[in-house]
Amino acid sequence: MTRNRADSLVTSIAAHSNGIDSQFLPGILDDAYLVEKLQELSTRLGDREAHQAPILESAAIIPDPYAKYTLFSERLGSHIHEYENIISQSQKVNNELEEAIKMFHDISTNTKTFVNKTKGMYDEYTRLSLLHEQIPRILEYFDALDPIMRRLNHASTSNVVRKNSFKNMMGNIDASLCFLEEHEDLKDAASYRIRFKRCLIKACELISSYLNHILKQLYVEINEKLMSSIGSSSASKEALLYNKFASLAEEYRGQVIEIISRVNKDRYQRYRDELGSILNDCYETYFQTRMRLLHPSIYQRLNEITLQDKKLLLINFIQDGKTYFQQLCNDEYQLFIKFFPESESKWKINLWFVQLCEPVYDCVRVRVLRESDISTLCDALTLFGQYYEFEEESEEYQKQFSQIRYDKVFEPIVQGLQTTLILRVQVYVHQNIVKYTPTKDSFIIANRKSSLNDLRSSKEKEDPMVISFMKSFQDQLGADNVESLESYYPPLVRGLALLSRIYEMVNSVVFDDLAHHIVHDCMLSLKTAYNKVQHSTNDLNNFEVKLAYLKNLLMLRQQLQNFNIQYSVNETYLDFSGMETFFKSVTAGARSLRFRDSSVLSLAKGLVPKVVNNLVDARSELMLDLRNIIKDFTEAAAKSVIQNTLIIDNKGDDSTLIQKNMLLRQNVEDKFPRIYAEICIYVKDKEVVSHLIDAVQEIIIESYRSFYEEVSEKAQSGQLDKVQSSEVMYDDVFAEFLSSVTGKLSSSSKDL
Structure with a gap:
């Protein structure tokens, strides 16, 4: 029985191939359609076998023992033959497919090569097509130049700026300049940009000329009315100067904005100087016009204020x-x-x-x-x-x-x-x-009580600035405090009053410089007065003078804390010492020697003044003066208490030593309260008073300790009687004794 081959395997494989893009041949059983056909073939063979089996059985008379084998062999041979045909056909199809794949691969390669070759042409075509579409619009930016230049060159009057067509022309100039700025690669773009820039400047100059012209016309009109209305009220003049002048504002503003907007544009950065010059001309014309209109009224008003x-x-x-x-x-x-x-x-x-x-x-x-x-x-x-x-x-x-x-x-x-x-x-x-020439009275007499008439007379002679400062100082102290600035050194009070008055009136740097020199001059005058009084008295331990000096310095230090002063300043001055030395040498007859030993150049160099920079600190100067006067006062106070009681007589008289020791204790009890009371008269700060008393006490104790050590040493060496020397107060006992005396003074002052 011949099998129908209408639906052959080759036809099926060819019909279900993957095309030219397939790069491999699938297996026989990978094709679903092929599997279906094979199953159909197997079913037909089974039906044929089932149909032939009854015939063979009926025909067999004698059973054949090899019948199954023979049947299987026949079937197997038939199947092998059929499969060989299928494999042969499949191989043929596979060869054809490989040839087809190779052919399609060549076609794909050729296609890619063609695409790559034609892509550049396509891009260029696209670019040229787009450029072709843009050329008419691009040419508009260039074609606009000639009409704009003709219009600007033939403008007979600046009134042309009022037309709407002029504003449209300005817009065309802006658009062309913006386009040329963005497309500098175009041919002749730079030259066209320069021409359009000239058109822009020319257009802005026309606007400026128009604005200046209408301002001049307005000035003439207002000035004529002002001249014709001499003697009229100020209200009518003000109406002319402001209301009449403002009538032009709307038109002026609309035009000047055209210039200002272009001056402030970032893309017009390279033209800003020229456009700014045109705008400044508008400003100046406006300001000059207003100035000419306002000057008569300004000078009239100033004359009224002056003549009033x-x-x-x-x-x-x-x-x-x-x-x-x-x-x-x-x-x-x-x-x-x-x-x-x-x-x-x-x-x-x-x-x-x-x-x-x-x-x-x-x-x-x-x-x-x-x-x-x-x-x-x-x-x-x-x-x-x-x-x-x-x-x-x-x-x-x-x-x-x-x-x-x-x-x-x-x-x-x-x-x-x-x-x-x-x-x-x-x-x-x-x-x-x-x-200021200091006197003894100006330094210390003010510390004494004076009559009310004396105070009033001194105030009448004093500067009002100082009087105001004294009143402010008294208000700060309070009504219960009787201390007044009149008890201080006058130049010091004037200097502080001056600083208080000019504080924050000038630049801080200038004030610091002034404050430094004022403080320095005050301390210099105060020191001069102190030295003068010191030399005019026979009492070198005059507590009144020292305490007055200390009191003034303490007040100066306290008041300066109210000002934020940088005391250190640089002082620059010229040093003429070289010239002074030269003239001294000439007068001394050493001129020939100088010229013989020095060249003319060195001589000239020596005569040139030198610039000297000194850093001066007024705070350090003030603190140094305070330390010095405190040291002088404490030493003088201690000396007044000790006197000669700590001097050991070389004759070795022990009774005199004991008497001096008793005198020292008596001086401590008698003079220390007087010293304390005198300090309290001049120094109101209890803390400062306590420090002064402690300093005096420390000096006395140190002096007595040295004295006691000397007495002990001489007693050990036999120069003094040990029995009599033992009567001298121990140094630690004396320190306790002195502390008890000062403690009573402190407690009594607190009670007061």
């Missing part, structure tokens, strides 16, 4: 001028922001305010230079204190001067006041401290 009272106090004169110009600046600022954008232009008008206020600067400068009273100058400076409360970088400062920076407007007046104040301070210090 020629004897007007400086502070009142400055107050009136300050009030007027403060209001003037405010009015001008409100008018200005109607013409110009506030955020971009307020810095410019703040600079102009300084120029606007120059008339008041000149008037105030003349009055200030004539003023000699320090208190008046300080009072005038306080008028501007509100403008200098905060640092320029602080948030409070920005809030305070968000519009008008009055600190810069009035800075020339403040600087003039401070300069004059410094000069007057230097004159005051020279006349009242440096040139």
